[in-house]
Amino acid sequence: MITRFLTDVRVKFNPFNRTSKSARLFLSLLPPNARADGMKIESQMLPRVSKEPATLGVKFKDGKEMSLELDKMRITEVIEQVDRHSRGLARKEELSGN
């Protein structure tokens, strides 16, 4: 997963809900130096009885905000969505000659 264009990651999930697996896996895919490189990562855990769906809010370097409901999405789909925009940014970066 391309993570260098992410500036802000906000995850909310109920760990006892099977559907929150995508949320937890997304957090585990962030590289170890992400926080040191300036990415803000925030995770909030809902109580066991909560029925709220798991949500992921991502902000990119160009200001775009993406908010996904992770209830019905598998981790591969989540990565696809995020990477699609990241690849666009990567291409723009290449074209502008860094």
Next chain:
Amino acid sequence: MPPRIRLRPRALHLRVSAPHSPLTHTYASLATATTPAPAIHTSPESVSIRRYPPTQPPSHKPPETRKSQLHRQYQSLLRSSPLILLFQHNNILAVEWMSLRRELAAALQKVDAELAGSQEPIADEIKLQVIQTGIFASALDIVEYYDPVKPTLEGEDMVHGLSSRAYEIAQKRKRKLKSGLEPLLSGPLAVVAFPTVSPQHLKAVLSTISPSKEFPAPKRKANPEYHSLEVQGGLAKLMLLGARVEGKVFDYEGTKWIGGIEGGLGGLRAQLVAMLQGVGASLTGALEGASRSLYMTVESRRMDMEEKEKG
């Protein structure tokens, strides 16, 4: 290879418990001898010959692999720790692990020093351990759903946790019961296991590793090393998912509640005793309340009448 010990065939003569059937004596030969095993489970009819060494009973998977040994370690961990905290760790660097463990050990030693004498020191036995999630899940299944019953004629060794019997009984497909812990067991996990349920130690662990409003982290002046980059970086990557306390599953709030029990288990018992005594006292008070109020009314009326007579 034949054993190096020179065994005379007469010395391998297995003794049968019932001497009235001499025809059933079996002679163990040098070819099948390992150690002269004691004849357990002998009946007058037959003597079972052990087909495997007593220290290496057959196992469902190859026992020499790291996987099987980890499985055994996790089974032992789950059985011996009444309180287990489950964390998710997200790419924590080695330096961060080192710093976290150092801070944890220091905090636990402090709690032990405070409790010196009243409780056994357990700080050395509480560690933050990264686990292999799949193997841990399988070990949890076996610990929860497999009960080694009395040994059958096959021998005691078929009931150990790695046996095929254990595997079949604990298989998820065949059983209806679910442990509440299953949804937590995915992704990278780490575990803190306590040998006893000690709310004071739990409080120290929570305020060090997952600080919150109820369990504040140490201040910068009190513990400057705690606020170094490595510790703070590691802390941000650890998430407390839940806990398993004496077989029951608690979530984040539940774990905080356990940590907040004042005075440890001894204090909880004292509270319970006080509450029970209070119940008894209030019950007697309620029962005699009606008659007591009647007595008071009659007494006051009587005193009124006496005063009126005098005056």
